[in-house]
Every structure is written in structure tokens, then in C-alpha cells.
Amino acid sequence: MTTSGETQVCLDETPFYHCYVRCVRRAYLCGEDFSTGESYDHRKQWIVSRLKFLSYIYAIDICAYAVMSNHYHVVLHVDKSRAQSWSRTEVVERWMQLYKGDMLVSRWLKAPATLDEAQRDAVYLKIETWRERLFDIGWFMRGVNETIARMANAEENCKGRFWEGRYKSQALLDEAALLSCMAYVDLNPVRAGMEESLDTSDFTSIQQRLAELARKKRQLKKHPELAERTEKQVRLKADLKLDNQPEAPLMVFDGSSHTDVHVALPFTEQDYLRLVDETGRVLRADKRGAIPDAIKPIIERFGIDPKNWLEHVQNFSRRYGRCAGHVVRMRAYVERYGLRAAKGVGVSSFLYKGFN
Structure with missing residues (x-):
């Protein structure tokens, strides 16, 4: 177990963690500089490529990611047993x-x-x-953030901090918390009003998963925006000389055809993609509380109350502190590690069915 003021990693409790970090002063150091008009969007590709490269080296899987102009989110799975088998x-x-x-x-x-x-x-x-x-999230995140900071400072020929302090992390204590957090991360561009669809949500894991699925079914041409955005990122990787760098695939879903995988996300690809797509449509339409009947069974399967799903996905990071999950799990977590009262206990009681 490693701890700091902002970070709590307890593998005995859960192998899943949501990590996020902001650029210093929340500046748009990975997007467009509005004062000069210069674009730093290529730095988003730096971050994505670095995350995937380190996942290739470490015994840490990437479940979801979203790189925005002034911050990024990543949901990680620590595979301690894999590291111990090396x-x-x-x-x-x-x-x-x-x-x-x-x-x-x-x-x-x-x-x-x-x-x-x-x-x-x-x-x-x-x-x-x-x-x-090699299965320590602190070392993993340091390997991302320090490298990106050095690259950005070298590009601008300057010195100084790039990130707003250490990264923050949230322990995802159960499947409902994992599902909610992954959807929150994947919907970041749509939720922020930066993009209209998942297909155009660049530098996100949901866009990557949709492109991989369409390519697997040989249907990428049927999704012109997705195909165009994907090809643009392929060209960007080549321009940045990152196209030959090894990368780990995203963590697979339950029921995957990958025979060499011994651990997977606890829901199917079909359910997850449908859930995120339908949730994104509701968020774009601003139909607060209007959850389609088609996805209610998916939500309820994880003990989540559908009527509170939207609010939860929209504000996950702000609603929880060091951990997220069922009230019982959160309280046990706090007591076990001698922490102060866990932020989000009240919110959790509304998310899970049977508490309201």
C-alpha cells in the first residue's frame, strides 16, 4: 500500500483506480493557446502514447482514458499477479x-x-x-507526467512546472463504481460540450474502442467521422515518430475472444458501448433524467438506481474523494486505513438501489 496526501492505493481492497491530473494553473497547455492561436493538440497524443507504452511495460492495464486540453483522466487496473509471474x-x-x-x-x-x-x-x-x-501506480503516473513535462518544456525552451502538483486517485471499490467512473471518463468531451458524439471524441478510449470494433467488423467506412478522426491520429503519431513505439491494448471486456487474457472488465463490450452511447445522447439532448428503457437493465444489473445514473456520471470526480463504491464498502475502507470520513458516502446512498 502506498499513501500520500492525495493518493491512496490499497490493492487488498481493489485493483481498479481512477487517476487524474491538471495542467499548472489549469492552463490549456495541451490545447489551443488563445492568446497566440498556437495549437498544442499534439501533446494529447504524447500523453495517450506514453500511457499505452507504460502499460506495455508495467503490469498495469488501461481501462479508460480521456485527454482534454488542460487535464487528463485514466482508469487503471493493477495486475499484481502478472508482475509476480515474471x-x-x-x-x-x-x-x-x-x-x-x-x-x-x-x-x-x-x-x-x-x-x-x-x-x-x-x-x-x-x-x-x-x-x-512495475505494478506501482505512483511509478506509472510519474513515468507519464515527468516525461510529458520534460517534452513540453523542451518544445518551448523553458523551465517550470507543467502539472498542477501530484496526480489524484480514487479507489473504485466495486463494479458499479468502475462502470460509473469509466463512463464518466469516456464521456468527458461530450459532457464538457467540446464534442457532439463519441465518434468525434478524440484522444478517448471510447473512440478507440469504437474504431477497433468497426475495423474488426470491416465497417469503418460506414462511420466517416470516426474513420477520418482515426486516420488523422494515425498520421499525427507518424509525424511525432511514435508509430513504432510498442503499446499495450486496452483492457478487454468480459466475454472477450482473447484467449490469452486471464482477467477482464466485469461487463461485456456490447453492454458498455451501448450504455455510454445512450448516456451520451441524453447528455447532448440535455434531457435530465430521461434514461432510455433499453439501458435500464444494464444499469440495474450492477445495483444502480437508474434515476440517479445521469447525475452520477456527470459529476463522478467531484462527488467522491479517495474512494467510490457502495456505502458499506466505503465505510469499511475508511475505517481500515484510518482515514477521515469518506467524501461521497451520501452520494453513494442515492446511486445504489435499496438506499432511497
Whole structure:
């Protein structure tokens, strides 16, 4: 478990976390500079590519993401058992793709017989430290934010902070919290009035999932806006020389055809995409509380009260503090880790059926 003033990661409670961070002074350092008219939209691709590259290295899956002009959100899944299954050699190979190695570890890789017992013990201890860091959200987020800050400062030939302090995180304690938070993240551009549809919501996981599904069904041409936006991002990655960088796929859904996956999101792709699409349509139409009958069974399946779904998805990040979930789970979480009363307990009692 790692803790700080803004961050609480407790893998014994949940492997799912919502992380978010804002640009310093909430400036639009990843969008258009309204004073000069210069666009920094390409930095959004920097962030997306960095997230996916680190997910490829770390035992951390990306469930959802949305990169906006002055902040970004990402929902992460920590796969501790995967990191523990790696051989020592694999841990070293992964770590050294990101950071400088260690002379003694390098010797162990090339000629292990040249090391005495004390040296081998030191190497093994170092490798176990690296292994723990490779499923640590703090190290993962640092690897994103510090790299992007350096790239932005180099681009502008300046020094200074790029991000508004440390990232913040929320523990997602149950499936309803995970579902709500992922929908909240994926609907960020629509909810903020920046985009009209999921197809045009650039630099979001929902757009990526829709494009991948359309491509799989060979139907991308039937979605011209989605095809155009996707192709534009492909060209941008090439221009930024990021097209050859390895990337992890998004975390798959339950019922996926991927046979090599041992853990998946606890809902189907069809249900999730339909839920987000229908919710987005209601948000755009500003029909407060008008949840379509077609998606009510999906919402109710997770113990969520449909009449409070919209408000919850619109304001998830503001309604909760360090954790989100059923009232019982939230109170137990607070008591276990000696925290002050959890922000969002009252909101949670309205979201879940049977409390109102």
C-alpha cells in the first residue's frame, strides 16, 4: 500500500483506480493557446502514447482514458499477479526499457557465474524492488507526467512546472463504481460540450474502442467521422515518430475472444458501448433524467438506481474523494486505513438501489 496526501492505493481492497491530473494553473497547455492561436493538440497524443507504452511495460492495464486540453483522466487496473509471474530476467528487461540499469545487474545478465553469493543476493534484492515498482501506480503516473513535462518544456525552451502538483486517485471499490467512473471518463468531451458524439471524441478510449470494433467488423467506412478522426491520429503519431513505439491494448471486456487474457472488465463490450452511447445522447439532448428503457437493465444489473445514473456520471470526480463504491464498502475502507470520513458516502446512498 502506498499513501500520500492525495493518493491512496490499497490493492487488498481493489485493483481498479481512477487517476487524474491538471495542467499548472489549469492552463490549456495541451490545447489551443488563445492568446497566440498556437495549437498544442499534439501533446494529447504524447500523453495517450506514453500511457499505452507504460502499460506495455508495467503490469498495469488501461481501462479508460480521456485527454482534454488542460487535464487528463485514466482508469487503471493493477495486475499484481502478472508482475509476480515474471522471471527475474523479464523484470530487468522491462525496467531497462525505461530507466538506467545497475552495473551489478548488468553483470548478472551477461555472466552470472562471475558473481559471488553476496553480489547475487544484492542483485535479487534490486530486481524485487524493480518488480514492485512495475505494478506501482505512483511509478506509472510519474513515468507519464515527468516525461510529458520534460517534452513540453523542451518544445518551448523553458523551465517550470507543467502539472498542477501530484496526480489524484480514487479507489473504485466495486463494479458499479468502475462502470460509473469509466463512463464518466469516456464521456468527458461530450459532457464538457467540446464534442457532439463519441465518434468525434478524440484522444478517448471510447473512440478507440469504437474504431477497433468497426475495423474488426470491416465497417469503418460506414462511420466517416470516426474513420477520418482515426486516420488523422494515425498520421499525427507518424509525424511525432511514435508509430513504432510498442503499446499495450486496452483492457478487454468480459466475454472477450482473447484467449490469452486471464482477467477482464466485469461487463461485456456490447453492454458498455451501448450504455455510454445512450448516456451520451441524453447528455447532448440535455434531457435530465430521461434514461432510455433499453439501458435500464444494464444499469440495474450492477445495483444502480437508474434515476440517479445521469447525475452520477456527470459529476463522478467531484462527488467522491479517495474512494467510490457502495456505502458499506466505503465505510469499511475508511475505517481500515484510518482515514477521515469518506467524501461521497451520501452520494453513494442515492446511486445504489435499496438506499432511497
